[in-house]
Amino acid sequence: MPLSARARRATGRAVLGDVAKRAGVSTATVSRVYNEPEKVSAEVQERVRQAARELNWIPNAAGRALASKRTHIAGAVIPTLDDQVFASQVAGLQTVFAEAGITLFLGVSNYDPEQALAQVRAMLTRGVEAIAIVGEAHRPELFDALRQYRVPYVVTYAYRPDSPHPCVGFDNRKAFFDLTSHLVELGHCNFGVVMPPASDNDRVQARLLGIRQALERHGLAVRPDNVREGAPSIAFGRESLRSIWQQSSARPTAIVCGNDLLAIGVLLEAHALGIDVPRQLSVTGFDDIAFAKEIRPALTTMRVDTELIGRLAAQRLVDTLNGSGGAERGMTGHEVKAALTLRESAARAPSPVRHGKA
Incomplete structure (x- = not known):
């Protein structure tokens, strides 16, 4: 009994020889179709693949790797x-x-x-x-x-x-530099920051650097009691705003969040605390997730594809x-630009309250 027939009878599955026979080609041609398709005509490729489908045959990954010296x-x-x-x-x-x-x-x-x-x-x-x-x-x-x-x-x-x-x-640093600069241009001087943990996270570290550099350019800084780091979640966004509003010695007029989930949490908690966004407080996110434009007020954020x-x-x-690959041509990377998406949650800073003389 031929080896292919014995193998098929032992396992109940079709083997490479069965595919070759049905397609009317050699076993070597079947192997080339899956390992070196550029060496086989389109017509033969289709015939072999059709035979494989009819027999419910799938190339053995280990054998394919040995034949082509690739694992795919x-x-x-x-x-x-x-x-x-x-x-x-x-x-x-x-x-x-x-x-x-x-x-x-x-x-x-x-x-x-x-x-x-x-x-x-x-x-x-x-x-x-x-x-x-x-x-x-x-x-x-x-x-x-x-x-x-x-x-x-x-x-x-x-x-x-x-x-x-x-x-x-x-560029995480540049994205948050641009976002913070936009808020400064709107007249904001007192900022809060809500971020995921910066430890072991180069993206968050770069974002914090971008915020700091944008503020330093205008002689500004974030007060330590207006900074929160924690889980990148709606719940932590809510907790952060509540904590800042209750404990800060100088409440911010703008809060920069490390992602949209944190910003949505800030917006929800602002509503619960009776804080008017954006008249009293501007809020920004990052990522532009689907819900960012559905929440009210709609979230000003940065979009990245x-x-x-x-x-x-x-x-x-x-x-x-x-x-x-680009490595051989000296190409070290590819930059995808982050785009500022302006919506309703950020506006001009509120005017300082002026008290008249008694």
Whole structure:
């Protein structure tokens, strides 16, 4: 009995020889269709793929990797799945990788550098060909491992011209410099800041730097009792405004939030406390999530196309794997611009209350 028939009878599944027989080609041609399709005509490719579909046959990943010396697997490590911006980035990665015949492995670090390192090491041992990681604030061992395995990578959701890493994202410092400068131009001098934790988060650190630099340019600064750092959530946004309003010795007229969820929490708590936004208090967010324009007052924020970041990052990695990546041409990254989106939650600073003489 032929080996292919024995294998099929033992497993109940079709094997490569069955596909070749149905398509009327050799087993070598079937292998080339999946490993080196550029060497096979479109007509033969379609015939082989149709035969595979009819027989419900899927190429063996391990055998494919041995034949082509490629695994056709890429990895991505993101901080959380609870944030729309990272989910849309993964969608962009998936779209491009799928078109290139690459399977995406996803890891979540929960904002923990040790978990990020463990995820990357696990992916490397499983043969990923390329990796996308969010941000630069990772353990040195992570980048050492990528270099040791000679696996191309990109840093996403962050960009700075002097980064030692290939970056596909936006300039967090500049985005918050521009946002804060807009509020200063509206006459605001007393600011509050509500941010996710800055520890081990280069994006938040850059955002805080942008705020500070914009204020310093005008001789201003944020009072320490008007700064809050905590979970990037609506609940923490509410808690932060309540705390600032109750404890601050000089209440702010504008609050800059690190993301839209925090800003929405601030808006909800302002309503609960009877604070008029934007007449008494201006509030800004970041990301421009879907709900930002639905809440009232609609949220002034910065928009970043995170799905585009994912697609650009994946395309860079695919090009590198195919020998046409920008790294060979000295390209260190790609900047996606953040755009200020003006809505109702930010307005001119309220005029100081003037008290007449008795």
